[in-house]
Amino acid sequence: DGGITQSPKYLFRKEGQNVTLSCEQNLNHDAMYWYRQDPGQGLRLIYYSQIVNDFQKGDIAEGYSVSREKKESFPLTVTSAQKNPTAFYLCASSITPRSSTDTQYFGPGTRLTVL
Amino acid sequence: GESVGLHLPTLSVQEGDNSIINCAYSNSASDYFIWYKQESGKGPQFIIDIRSNMDKRQGQRVTVLLNKTVKHLSLQIAATQPGDSAVYFCAESPFYNQGGKLIFGQGTELSVKP
Numbered sequence: 001d002g003g004i005t006q007s008p009k010y011l012f013r014k015e016g017q018n019v020t021l022s023c024e025q026n027l028n029h030d031a032m033y034w035y036r037q038d039p040g041q042g043l044r045l046i047y048y049s050q051i052v053n054d055f056q057k058g059d060i061a062e063g064y065s066v067s068r069e070k071k072e073s074f075p076l077t078v079t080s081a082q083k084n085p086t087a088f089y090l091c092a093s094s095i096t097p098r099s100s101t102d103t104q105y106f107g108p109g110t111r112l113t114v115l
Numbered sequence: 116g117e118s119v120g121l122h123l124p125t126l127s128v129q130e131g132d133n134s135i136i137n138c139a140y141s142n143s144a145s146d147y148f149i150w151y152k153q154e155s156g157k158g159p160q161f162i163i164d165i166r167s168n169m170d171k172r173q174g175q176r177v178t179v180l181l182n183k184t185v186k187h188l189s190l191q192i193a194a195t196q197p198g199d200s201a202v203y204f205c206a207e208s209p210f211y212n213q214g215g216k217l218i219f220g221q222g223t224e225l226s227v228k229p
Contacts, residue, residue, distance in 0.1 A: 006158075042204060042219040043159075058216070090158050102208075103149060104217060106158035 003027045004107035006091050011112045013078070013085070021076045021110045023091035032074035033092040033104060036060060043090060049074055078112060086114045127226045134192040136223045138205035141186060145207040149217070150179060150190045154201045162190070162203075192225075200227045 004025045013019045023032065031050050035043040045058030049068040063082025068074055074093075078085045088111050092104040128134045140148075146167035151159035163174045165181050165188075172179050178191040188205050202224050206217040 004158075040221075042221045044219075045216060048216065103161055103164060105161060106151075109156070109158045111156075 029093035
């Protein structure tokens with residue numbers, strides 16, 4: 001997993017609750033990303049951050065929030081406003097966001113289930 | 116619109132055979148492509164990448180071919196092994212992409228029969 005850790009591996013949430021997914025990297029990468037993956041589908045970008053204290057919405061940001069207070073950490077909060085949060089969540093990082101040819105490396109993922 | 120897609124959603128091969136997984140892309144501005152392998156319940160693992168100034172790149176048992184004329188990308192796996200069974204994704208990055216965003220295909224599931 002290239003020095004990217006995600007926790008917890010499995011997470012269960014009751015409807016109406018906010019939950020926070022952790023993502024940490026020790027690769028000294030500037031950029032970090034959050035993706036959502038639904039069964040049998042590809043990855044969809046939720047949020048990304050190019051530098052500390054800065055982040056941008058991806059394609060499906062509604063119902064999610066993030067923070068980037070430290071270079072190595074990029075937590076994702078799934079809020080009660082997210083109507084269908086059950087999915088596999090993947091965090092990734094890359095050395096720099098300023099190049100179009102920069103490889104992204106992924107963490108092991110967190111499977112979130114809403115009960 | 117922009118899209119990255121795969122010709123076949125599933126591929127079944129015999130152990131020891133060569134596998135070819137295909138990917139079509141529609142954004143002619145893409146200049147960087149990556150193949151990822153994802154095993155069940157795990158995060159995607161980087162396999163190999165290629166830049167648009169190349170037609171072919173080889174790794175250990177894997178080769179990526181890029182045909183910019185028809186916007187086609189393929190991943191060839193030599194002597195396929197049971198451990199190669201996984202979902203394979205292609206991803207593209209346009210040259211103007213300063214945010215590091217990748218566009219992912221839906222994936223192809225490779226099943227290797229012993």
